[in-house]
Amino acid sequence: MSVADAPARSGAARWLRWVGKHALTGWAILGYVYLFAPIIVILVFSFNDLRGVTHPFNYTWKGFTLDNWAHPFKYSDLAHAMVKSLQIALIASLIATVMGTMIALAQSRYKLRATSLVDLILVLPLTTPEICLGSSLLTLFLTLGRPGLGFTTILIAHVMFCVSFVALTVKARVRGFDWTLEDAAMDLGAPPFRTFTRVTLPLIMPGILAAFLLSFSLSIDDYIITVFNAGNTITFPIAVFNEQKIAVPPQIDVLASMILLVSVGLIAVGTVSRLVRDSRLASS
Amino acid sequence: MPQPDDVVIALERVSKNYGAFMAVDEVNFTITRGEFFSMLGPSGCGKTTTLRMIAGFETPSAGVIGLEGVDVSRVPPYKRNVNTVFQQYALFPHMTVWDNIAFGPRSKKVAAADVRRQVDEIIEVVRLGDFAKRKPTQLSGGQQQRVALARALVNYPSALLLDEPLGALDLKLRQAMQIELKRIQREVGITFIFVTHDQEEALTLSDRIAVMNEGRVEQIGTPEEIYHHPQSVFVAGFIGQANLWPTRVDAVADGRAEVRIGDTPVAGSLDGLSLQPGDLATFMVRPERVRVTVAAPDATGASMPCKVIDYVFQGPVVRFALQSPDGTEVAAFVGADEQLPLLRPGDDVWASWDRDASRVLAAASPIPRPNAHDPLPDSRGVQ
Numbered sequence: 001m002s003v004a005d006a007p008a009r010s011g012a013a014r015w016l017r018w019v020g021k022h023a024l025t026g027w028a029i030l031g032y033v034y035l036f037a038p039i040i041v042i043l044v045f046s047f048n049d050l051r052g053v054t055h056p057f058n059y060t061w062k063g064f065t066l067d068n069w070a071h072p073f074k075y076s077d078l079a080h081a082m083v084k085s086l087q088i089a090l091i092a093s094l095i096a097t098v099m100g101t102m103i104a105l106a107q108s109r110y111k112l113r114a115t116s117l118v119d120l121i122l123v124l125p126l127t128t129p130e131i132c133l134g135s136s137l138l139t140l141f142l143t144l145g146r147p148g149l150g151f152t153t154i155l156i157a158h159v160m161f162c163v164s165f166v167a168l169t170v171k172a173r174v175r176g177f178d179w180t181l182e183d184a185a186m187d188l189g190a191p192p193f194r195t196f197t198r199v200t201l202p203l204i205m206p207g208i209l210a211a212f213l214l215s216f217s218l219s220i221d222d223y224i225i226t227v228f229n230a231g232n233t234i235t236f237p238i239a240v241f242n243e244q245k246i247a248v249p250p251q252i253d254v255l256a257s258m259i260l261l262v263s264v265g266l267i268a269v270g271t272v273s274r275l276v277r278d279s280r281l282a283s284s
Numbered sequence: 285m286p287q288p289d290d291v292v293i294a295l296e297r298v299s300k301n302y303g304a305f306m307a308v309d310e311v312n313f314t315i316t317r318g319e320f321f322s323m324l325g326p327s328g329c330g331k332t333t334t335l336r337m338i339a340g341f342e343t344p345s346a347g348v349i350g351l352e353g354v355d356v357s358r359v360p361p362y363k364r365n366v367n368t369v370f371q372q373y374a375l376f377p378h379m380t381v382w383d384n385i386a387f388g389p390r391s392k393k394v395a396a397a398d399v400r401r402q403v404d405e406i407i408e409v410v411r412l413g414d415f416a417k418r419k420p421t422q423l424s425g426g427q428q429q430r431v432a433l434a435r436a437l438v439n440y441p442s443a444l445l446l447d448e449p450l451g452a453l454d455l456k457l458r459q460a461m462q463i464e465l466k467r468i469q470r471e472v473g474i475t476f477i478f479v480t481h482d483q484e485e486a487l488t489l490s491d492r493i494a495v496m497n498e499g500r501v502e503q504i505g506t507p508e509e510i511y512h513h514p515q516s517v518f519v520a521g522f523i524g525q526a527n528l529w530p531t532r533v534d535a536v537a538d539g540r541a542e543v544r545i546g547d548t549p550v551a552g553s554l555d556g557l558s559l560q561p562g563d564l565a566t567f568m569v570r571p572e573r574v575r576v577t578v579a580a581p582d583a584t585g586a587s588m589p590c591k592v593i594d595y596v597f598q599g600p601v602v603r604f605a606l607q608s609p610d611g612t613e614v615a616a617f618v619g620a621d622e623q624l625p626l627l628r629p630g631d632d633v634w635a636s637w638d639r640d641a642s643r644v645l646a647a648a649s650p651i652p653r654p655n656a657h658d659p660l661p662d663s664r665g666v667q
Contacts, residue, residue, distance in 0.1 A: 188391055190387070
């Protein structure tokens, strides 16, 4: 009896050990699936064959086609909305990056008396529900009467919430910045502007770029604040939301996938160039 | 007195206060062309603040800083022809060694061909030619130090300011860099203003030293003057070691003052100090000037009976701790060739010294008063 039991028990023990060893890996994979499943669905369904349907609803798989990718701008309303969103995201992120960086630099460079107050003001737009921000901004714009709702008001709204993200992101990068480098530059004859462009800016650039990309992604997909202040202007998220009552064409997934691929591409370029630089540093 | 043309830097009653705190208090000195000038003192004595005012990073609260005969007190750093070697080097991490060094000339709009020639020239002076294309993080501490030196020297400044530049290096490298610094200074012939808290470093490198304490200059002089003729108890205690006895002047004659240690009368040179009988004073003699003998020496006023507390044999030097007539401890460093019998703690001996080895200084105030205009800081006793 005991002789027969031994291999069985050791088999069970081995199986338990195997589970113990790989359970965490499996759990992690499940976590990633949870995170990425929606994105994979978008990619897959951008190839869904819904040709010949008048009001296509891209909800069930009908077959594979490259036709959607061949005609991504088939629905011109969607394409126009996408262009508008890209314009707003670009301009809003640029303005917010410049303003937010200046706030971050001022806060780190000088011992301002109101630092904690400024911190509070910076965090407020992040913690206030978007619905409140959107509706209160609308109230403000209507009270002021001037600029008519549209491109400008969307821009103002997007800059507002992006500034906070930029200031906080850049501040994290600037923390620990060696300010004697600025002393050194000025000591070597560089006036303040040259000191900033040649020394300070290049060193905090990674933080600024990260902040810009974050702003861009926040701006391009914002719906709630935008819809309050858009007037007749249609951005991509608004277009998709309006459209889905009558049709959800696979071109939505195509356009979304395009943005996804561009951002993944940017990250890949950044990562690869850093790896190349590191390996060159290590080899020299 | 140096000729006015030879004066590179002149500080006249320069002060800097942060609120009620006097960081620098009416500092005066002139530095001549080609001089290796050190500001020496403990941390917080105002030496770095003084250097930063010369560089232009701080504006004096009062007084005038002259550079080549021009008042630069309110001129920004990028318009002053002085350059700084920072304590942690402050090299630009995103630039190569070569670009770091070229930053100054390029900022001053020097033509590209001249920039190349100047940088290539200085990079050889500091022996970094092979490292021109590296980034600062790929260099050792000593190499980074030399980049910082080259980056400053390439601008041919009227004066080079060095803020504890050797502080971040280990002892061996520090000693090598001291020799290197001196060589480079002789080679380029530029005025060096050197800030340090390390008295040995200051003595080794400097033509003249300004000893600073609590925002004021205590004494300016050559290393020999500072060491052998300290003008205050602080200087005596901070530079080298000193046996110090608080006492009172009994009599003054021929530039010497008589005082007593316990009941033993001794005398010391006043070095020009004007003390009167009855004044509080401090008697000083350096440990390496003290001789230890068993027989009473024929040296009235330059000897005292002592008891051996302890001694340490260190090869070339025997370090004695003796008890002086007033009960305080005396340090004596005696050469190993002295024919001393085997001494034990408690043995009676005599401590004696040459007539010119002892000084009588103004008394140190026992407690540092809050007033920054105090003539002297607290006594440091045997250092």
